[in-house]
Amino acid sequence: MANLKVNIGNLEFKNPVLTASGTFGFGLEFDDFIDVSALGGIIVKGTTALPREGNPYPRMAETSSGMINAVGLQNKGVEHFIDIIYPLIKGYNTHVIVNVNGSTIEDYIAVTEKLVALEKIPAIELNISCPNVKEGGMAFGTSCASSSAVTAAIRKVWPRTLIVKLSPNVTSIAEIAKSVEAEGADAVSLVNTFLSMAINAETRRPVLSTITGGLSGPCIKPIALRMVWQVAQAVKIPVIGLGGIMDATDAIEFLLAGATAVQVGTANFIDPTTAVRIVEGIEEYLMRHNMEDVGQVIGGLGK
Amino acid sequence: MKKTMLDMRVIRNKRLNPDHFLLELASPKPVSGIRPGQFAEVLVENSPTTFLRRPFSIHFVNEEEKSVELYIKRAGEGTRTLGYLEEGDFVNVILPLGNGFALPSSGKVLLIGGGCGVAPLLYLAKEAHSNHIDCDILIGGKDKDQISESERYSRYGRLHVMTEDGSCGEIGLVTQHPVVQRINDFSAIYCCGPEPMMKAVANMTRNSGVPVYVSLENTMACGIGACLCCVVNTNKGNVCVCTDGPVFKSDVLSNW
């Protein structure tokens, strides 16, 4: 059997398939459909220091090959996560990664410091790219100065694997990636959603309560793929690729572009078994191409 | 029944009136334990503009035949495409989802449905009937074209029909029907249909102490509580219609 293991920082993943924050709940929502422990890792819903109600309904607009969301980081806060959710999910035999959010650097620190005590959280993903909150969020991820400031601050308080999630809503995503690498990020994940909007022509109103939201799904894949390829060439740390991955072929394309691992997002909504099917599909691809190790695919783009 | 994703075979696609059709889907596994008011998420193939699954209430369950029925209104591209399904075609379905209705242990209940909001009431009426709960069923629509399957509802309770133009049953809006004036006779009211109608019913009963359960149809992406797109504001803050609902007691809903 081919080797599917990959390393990010000093953390080993049993396979390169993770699930994207905000699209997989806490994993529990998928227990009826799949063995969550078969995945390389799961990244749970974005967590903030204090509970957040998120944005008013309507929060979602469908497009022909994707969707725009404006959830706005609805979550019950880090303490609820620690007291109620963590005990339910720490038994998964896979890496459980928390997606950390804040409006200020102090907020990000407050969440991270509380997570340090949780042994079964081997990594955090710093979300500096949420387009759906008024303050903070994407504002951090759109300049090199603020991206490096928040990364440096968290690096001081988080001893384990640190992933920084980048926004695609920038002029040069490679520059941002380099700036967080310089501050000690162990990996970068990209992309978050693209700032976008939807209008109802009949009512002459915006579809979303917030007017704009974040676009995800297969429609963003070609742009995400290009960005992953650019970033993989610009940094030495591992890149985790995502954006519109629907099947194993999409995942292989991201690996070829230089991603060490991938995340499955919106596809979980269409078919809750997508992520495990991608693990199987990658294995099948390796066999079909007589490869022994998924490492042979990573960055393996021919010219 | 645990949430399951199934490839279901179309065994009937029957046009009931110009806007609505009945889709009966056979399951490869038993379909026991589905509660009235729960829903299914259907994958629409062959419609390039339909990306997400489409949610539909469970209209009826035939446990022996291992089939479920959906009552669908042609609203747009997705439902139109489902309307073209033929016997023998397969559709991918996730079910059962959501909380469903809870019936009282005894007493009388009133079921009110407007438009395609009647969908979950047939199975609820059957459940009430099996539990020996006396049931009044009031169905309303714009005209006679929106009233279907009267004989099926009549099996489980007293059926009252009302149309806006009087082309079937009595003339007027469901809220004007005499049975709705007898609110205090009932131990619970179950209401599905356009939001203004459900709000009107909730308002009429506000001071009666009779609980009104409504079924909401917020737009959904996942149907399983993973995306948080379908929220409604309640006295406990924003909650998901797909997992905490779709059925809510009307007095927990904010601004109702």
Ligand SMILES: Cc1cc2nc3c(=O)[nH]c(=O)nc-3n(C[C@H](O)[C@H](O)[C@H](O)COP(=O)(O)OP(=O)(O)OC[C@H]3O[C@@H](n4cnc5c(N)ncnc54)[C@H](O)[C@@H]3O)c2cc1C
């Ligand atoms: C829990 C739940 C149960 C439902 N049960 C039934 C049912 O039993 N029978 C039935 O016919 N329909 C039901 N619906 C509504 C049904 O899901 C929508 O009509 C359907 O998704 C429209 O898809 P479409 O592609 O045909 O239309 P689209 O092209 O997506 O939309 C066409 C029009 O319908 C409106 N619309 C889209 N989605 C909804 C929605 N969720 N609610 C109200 N209007 C909508 C749009 O605003 C638009 O004007 C239910 C919805 C939910 C959330």
Ligand SMILES: Cc1cc2nc3c(=O)[nH]c(=O)nc-3n(C[C@H](O)[C@H](O)[C@H](O)COP(=O)(O)O)c2cc1C
């Ligand atoms: C409904 C929804 C909620 C999301 N919530 C978060 C979040 O809390 N934190 C985060 O970093 N990304 C969030 N995202 C972004 C996804 O993790 C992912 O980056 C994006 O959707 C692109 O991948 P995809 O096309 O595979 O979905 C969310 C996306 C969606 C669709």
Ligand code: FES
């Ligand atoms: S539709 Fe995704 S949480 Fe309800």
